[in-house]
Amino acid sequence: MNERMTHQSICSPARRPVAVRPRPLLIGALACLALASACISDVDLPDCVVNGTCAEAGAGGGGSSSGSGSGSSAGSTGGAGDGQAGAGPEVGGATAGGAASAGGAASAGAAGDAAGGTGGGTRNITPAQLPSGCQGQPYQAQVTVQSGEGPYSWQLTPPQAGWAITSQSPNTAFVTTSVVPPGATTLKVTATDGRGRKTDATLNLRARTSCWFAYTSLQAGEGKLQLVDPFSEREITPEHNQAVYDFQFSPDGRQLVYSYGATAGQPRGTHLALIDMVSQSEQEVALDADSIHSFAWSPDSTTLAIAFQAEGATKLGAVRLPDDRARATLASLSSITARVEKDLSWVGNRVVAYQAEVLLDLVGTPLPNPDRLNTAFYAELGNAGFAAEVFTQGRFAPGVTLRATDQGFYMLSGQVPPTTFYRLGGDPAPGRTHADIALLAPSGGYTAVQFEGEPLTLQSARQGAVGAPAGVAREEDTCDLLLAWAEGQERVACVVDVVNPGDGATHHGEVRFFDLPAQGDELSMIPLPGYCEDDTSLVTVASCALRESAKYSYGVELARGTARAFSASGNWFAFTRTTDEHPETDEDQIDDGAAFVYLTKLTAQSAKLTRKLVIPSDGKPNRPTSLSFSRDEKLLLVQRGRMLLLFELEGARSEVLLSEVLEAVGDPDNVDLEPQEGDCVEEFADSPRSYCGNTERAAPVLWAPDSATLVFHTPNAFTVTDVTSLFEVGLAPLVAPDCQQVCSGRFAFQPRLAAP
Secondary structure, eight states: OOHHHHHSSSSOOOOOOOEEEEOOOOOOHHHHHOTOOOEEEEEOOOHHHHHOOOOOOOOOOOOOOOOOOOOOOSSOOOOOSSSSSSSOOTTTBOOSSOOOOOOOOOOOTTTTTTTTTTTOOOOOOOOOOOOOBTTTTTTTEEEESSSSOSOOEESSSSSTTTTTEEEEEEEEEEEEEEEBBBSEEEEEEEEEOOOOOEEEEEEEEESSSSEEEEEEEEETEEEEEEEEETTEEEEETTTOOOOOOOEEEEETTSEEEEEEEOOOOSOOEEEEEEEEEEOEEEEEEEOOSSSSEEEEEOOTSSSEEEEEEETEEEEEEEEEEOOOOOOOEEEEEEEEEOOOOOOOETTTTTTTEEEEEEEETTTTTOOOOTTTBBBEEEEEEEESSBOEEESSOOOOOOOOEEEOOSSSSEEEEESSOEEEEOOOOOOOSSEEOSSSSOOOTTSEEEEEEEEETTTTTEEETTTTTTSOSEEEOOOOOOEEEEEOOOOOSEEEEEEEEEETTTSSEEEEEEEEEEEOSSSSOOOEEOSSSSSSSSSSTTOOHHHHOOOOTTOBBBOHHHHHTOOEEETSSEEEEEEEEEOOOOOOSSSSSOOOOOOOEEEEOOOSSEEEEEEEEEEOOSOOOOOOOEEEEEEOSSSSEEEETEEEEESSSSSSSSOOEEEEEEEEOOOOOOOOOTTTTTTTOOTTTTTTGGGGGGGTSSSSSEOOSSSEEEEEETTTTTEEETTTTTTEEEEGGGGGGTTTSSSSEEEEOOOOOOOO
């Protein structure tokens, strides 16, 4: 076995075969600071990390072999009393003193049971936090007694309706139920060993409401659709799972549609099928089509728009679900001829927008198009079907992106002609021009115009560039580089370089937040206190940023090309920076390429830097490539190359999970974990999906809507993590070979089921 497979540390956790068995990798932030060979730390850093003199694993004092020693909280090896304990599990060069703990719950330095000879640990039941279950579905989880003498008998104390616990082996048992109840469940269990000694524990379980995970992958040369619950190993097998190209969940989570029957001549499939995610029944979508082009659900989940080929032409049609959702019969609506060349986008629940590489004259006759310009189209849905398509004024160079909103859609292009927004539904005007767009609000209601050294200006989508601005910052509240726009409110983050007082030659960077008030046209500015007055015009290690937890160093040059993101509500903001080099005079030496993660909490009128972590590079590429908040805003995930770092935003524990992505299949050296579109770009209009502050850009990390689960995708596998217990679980069914254009490569969690 090579070193790559045997080395085990917090920097590179041991790999293991893909299995259902969970392996905890939870480390408290304070314990992380004490690790003998630290990989990540809240500032201030231990001197040993700064100076590179940290001891290796096993340097701490271990528990005694008699089972009563006082093990160190870090860097220790538990004593072996009866041969069961031995060396504890190594995590980042540190093991908790006492008994070895497969569940991660051994007590450090606790008094052992003399008769049992437990090697410095006490009997305990693991895990305390059970892997989460799927609400309304059967459930089974394994629990284990660490140390002591088996076989054990198990009881729920007191009994709890619907739940049972049964022995599996001398030291393990299964906790089961036929139906997982909503919300949180607490179970109290007692394990009694062969000598009558009892061990009690309280077990906690959280129900998941986003249970099903779907993805397409290449198998035996054709695309397949996989529908699994990763933690129960339940599966739904589609009835038409042959040569599948793509799928989509309905927004209410009750339906899934997929295209199948793909051929070399019809690569996107020739048929559609619909799965009811509640009853798990399936039916074909009746459609007189030669092949499928694209499909999309309306926001209210009542209508599926379908672009297809029939009789040598592209058609736009739809099917409508009955109001009672019984789906005894789908209502097929009439179709129209339409120029659909890319995906369909709904504008509200009654208009579908799309685009094609075509140039038309004023009456719609195609013209020669040597420059391959794109034209936008839309069609309105009536009771019987779509009305005739309408083409919009304005022609766009290749690379244009259509972005739909509730009220209209944008054609985003970094080239001439300028980006334009088209207002639909009762507005007689042909559209609104938005020139010099620096950023687009996730709501679609506003665009930002920003020039270095000038106040930030927000424009209303309905008014465009010629109308009065929706909001303008005060003249002194400048913004040099836009960072991101929040999803849940009209809040913008930016950074500005400010001349250091009394200097005139050097600058410091200040992060600022601008809010669009409900009344008035002046943007309110919220500064982030704690900026360093080091010169941020150079990409260097800033001394104040390294040692002081309330300080940050983040100028315009430091910010360019770095990942940053708002949480969904806009009340949290995270940003990163990476040091390329440090000056010789800097006494606070850490690795070249160290990364900083800054976490900021915002209220209506203030911003505060709440956490700052330093990630030494360890000689590896270190730029954080993506940031992702959980939807419930309790956790932040940072991707750093092949390392995932999970931070708790608030709470007494503020735990940190470090996990190397499991290389479940394939050659590990060929696993590419970078975002699919490469490095992020700063010019939003040029590449909106890979803009550095765009949290929707293509990335391999996906959170479940209920924030209980996250998945990380490599070309050959998914790593699924249950974050309710912070257990990492790799499952064999989630092998996902790259689609290689045979299938879409889409992967998604089922949206939360809407009430019937």
